[in-house]
Amino acid sequence: MKIALLGYGKMGKTIEKIALSRGHDIVIKTSDEDGYDISQADVAIDFSVPNAAFYNIVNCFKHNVPVISGTTGWLQNYDKAVELCEENKGAFIYASNFSLGVNIFFELNKNLARMMSQLREYDVSMEEVHHTQKLDAPSGTAITLAEDIISEHADYTEWKLESGLEGVIPITAKRIENVPGTHSIDYKSEVDTINITHTAHSRQGFALGAVVAAEWLLGKTGVFTMKDVLNIG
Ligand SMILES: NC(=O)C1=CN([C@@H]2O[C@H](COP(=O)(O)OP(=O)(O)OC[C@H]3O[C@@H](n4cnc5c(N)ncnc54)[C@H](O)[C@@H]3O)[C@@H](O)[C@H]2O)C=CC1
Numbered sequence: 194m195k196i197a198l199l200g201y202g203k204m205g206k207t208i209e210k211i212a213l214s215r216g217h218d219i220v221i222k223t224s225d226e227d228g229y230d231i232s233q234a235d236v237a238i239d240f241s242v243p244n245a246a247f248y249n250i251v252n253c254f255k256h257n258v259p260v261i262s263g264t265t266g267w268l269q270n271y272d273k274a275v276e277l278c279e280e281n282k283g284a285f286i287y288a289s290n291f292s293l294g295v296n297i298f299f300e301l302n303k304n305l306a307r308m309m310s311q312l313r314e315y316d317v318s319m320e321e322v323h324h325t326q327k328l329d330a331p332s333g334t335a336i337t338l339a340e341d342i343i344s345e346h347a348d349y350t351e352w353k354l355e356s357g358l359e360g361v362i363p364i365t366a367k368r369i370e371n372v373p374g375t376h377s378i379d380y381k382s383e384v385d386t387i388n389i390t391h392t393a394h395s396r397q398g399f400a401l402g403a404v405v406a407a408e409w410l411l412g413k414t415g416v417f418t419m420k421d422v423l424n425i426g
């Protein structure tokens with residue numbers, strides 16, 4: 194596959210190594226909106242910055258290039274991207290987290306939330322820890338986890354980066370040098386705490402998932418998720 198890397202930072206570089214090792218070619222590496230011809234690529238992988246992702250994705254739809262996006266912090270435009278994908282008969286996958294481990298963790302989180310919805314003496318809270326260069330807070334993964342709890346648990350209707358509010362999942366976002374990404378969910382009662390945690394040891398899992406998703410998307414039309422790619426849940 195001829196791959197365009199839209200965003201050639203920490204993730205773009207990790208994806209490049211994995212893509213080459215799986216026999217793909219990198220035909221575009223860019224850290225800009227302009228100056229490249231996206232139609233040279235069979236598929237585009239966008240790991241850029243929050244204010245560039247939407248433009249990059251829509252540009253792919255316009256040129257009929259399937260696109261994977263892992264960029265977080267741009268989701269206020271997600272519904273518009275879906276609409277434009279459908280209008281242009283494009284192919285698109287967004288995931289807040291492409292790693293297999295986190296996608297299993299997402300399922301675990303939903304199942305746990307469903308069970309905890311029956312046990313009103315427990316209060317939920319969430320913590321995410323990432324490296325200090327991260328631009329957005331909370332992480333996209335934490336937002337997915339929180340939204341999945343809200344969809345399964347009768348006591349919660351929203352999430353916020355503050356604690357002590359009725360019906361609100363409190364999220365703490367910590368920034369510590371070199372941490373690739375850790376997400377924890379606690380259910381705490383007077384007598385005990387139930388905790389589930391996913392700890393990424395490197396960016397390899399995110400990058401491998403993005404390349405597998407790109408391989409899977411080639412030749413398809415529509416809007417998909419990692420659940421479709423991994424056939425889980
Ligand atoms: N979904 C997932 O599994 C994961 C998502 N991410 C997300 O991916 C994004 C990138 O993460 P990193 O590589 O760690 O960041 P990074 O800061 O190392 O790299 C981002 C790159 O995008 C470039 N860029 C800026 N404007 C651009 C434009 N208009 N077009 C293309 N590139 C542009 C920057 O120059 C930079 O090189 C972040 O939003 C992060 O949250 C990160 C890891 C996993």
Ligand SMILES: O=C(O)C1=N[C@H](C(=O)O)C[C@H](O)C1
Nearest residue numbers: 265289290327332333334374
């Ligand atoms: O910026 C990062 O590094 C990461 N971003 C994603 C997120 O916001 O959830 C995924 C992963 O945790 C790493």
